[in-house]
Amino acid sequence: MERAPVSWVVDPDDPRAPPQEIWDRMTPEERERVLDALPSEFEVSEASPPEGDFHFNPKVAARDTLGGYFQRIGRRVYLACELPVYYPAERMFAPDLIAVLDVEIKERAHWSVSAEGKGVDLALEILWSGRSKKDLEDNVARYASLGISEYFVFDRRRRQLRGFRLVQGSGRYQPIVPQEGRLTSAVLALDLGLDGDRLRFFHGQDALPETRELLDRLGAMVGDLEARIEQTEKRLDEERRRADEAERRLAEALAELERLKRERG
Structure with a gap:
């Protein structure tokens, strides 16, 4: 007896990946259909508003700096800016920067946790003139509940850097305590610090x-x-x-x- 197809319709007004139990029952063809339907681009009204250089440049610099470093040392770390991320049955979100360890390095239209087999390891948000509540309160609760190991917020206007690390098994973050003005990322095995209004990454005492x-x-x-x-x-x-x-x-x-x-x- 043939199994009835599993139906999952992506709502264009609120695109979400299917719950894990539905994903697990899908055939490869059904999964491919869902992945193709998950949008990777959004109208301005549906995503982040247009951004200026003060917000755009730091996230791209972070991605390129880390990407070059990990390529040089031969470590596989996938990095992306503003990539739509789909956790099962969750609202889509797109951090300024994500890092995922030990996965294939290739171009992607989005990150689907069910399809990739793992979630995001680190998220970074750049704060310039947007709503600080979103980055410093809403995202702290949400990213922790999703199991993202580390979350950093760089407030460029105020020249502040905050970091949070997941308390295993609790679904909540605890602040990362600065050491000599820097925050240690266990995910990246690097330190983060500020040089004026610039975000820098450090390996030991040396800035990348x-x-x-x-x-x-x-x-x-x-x-x-x-x-x-x-x-x-x-x-x-x-x-x-x-x-x-x-x-x-x-x-x-x-x-x-x-x-x-x-x-x-």
Whole structure:
């Protein structure tokens, strides 16, 4: 007897992934249909309002800095900005930055916990001019209830950084106590701190270089290499000139020697 198809309709006004018990009963084809129906883009009225550079730049810098670092050390950490996240039967949310450990690094339209087999490990929100209650109260309760291990809030305008870590088995967060002005992330195995109004990540005492800093370093290295090449070329030109001059003098000396031989003969 064939099993009746499991029905789950995604509401465009309130898109949600199906509850886990329904997902577990679905066939691969039914799951694929649901995943295709979960939106990855939203009208401005349905998502976050348009943002300025003060909000946009820090989250992209954080993603690129961490992405470059983990790639260099060979650690698989998926990072994304404003990616729609779907927990079973929960309202969609899209943190400024998410990190998920030990998963395939690829482009995604959204993060479906049921399909991926795990939830988000870390969330980061950038606060500039939005509602602080959402980031500092609502999200603290919600992210903890979803089991997100760590949550950080960077208030750029006030130059404040807060961190929260999940108390295992409790469904609630406890604040991460700063150590020498920095917050330790057990998920990332890095420290977070502020440099003026910039969010920085630290490995030991060293700040992870941001993309623009790496480009500046690369530019300086290229400039230094070009200067060395130019100096080497000048030195080779001078050595060639000296060799040509020595060869010319030798030729003149040999010619003079031949002349003297002829006169004596």
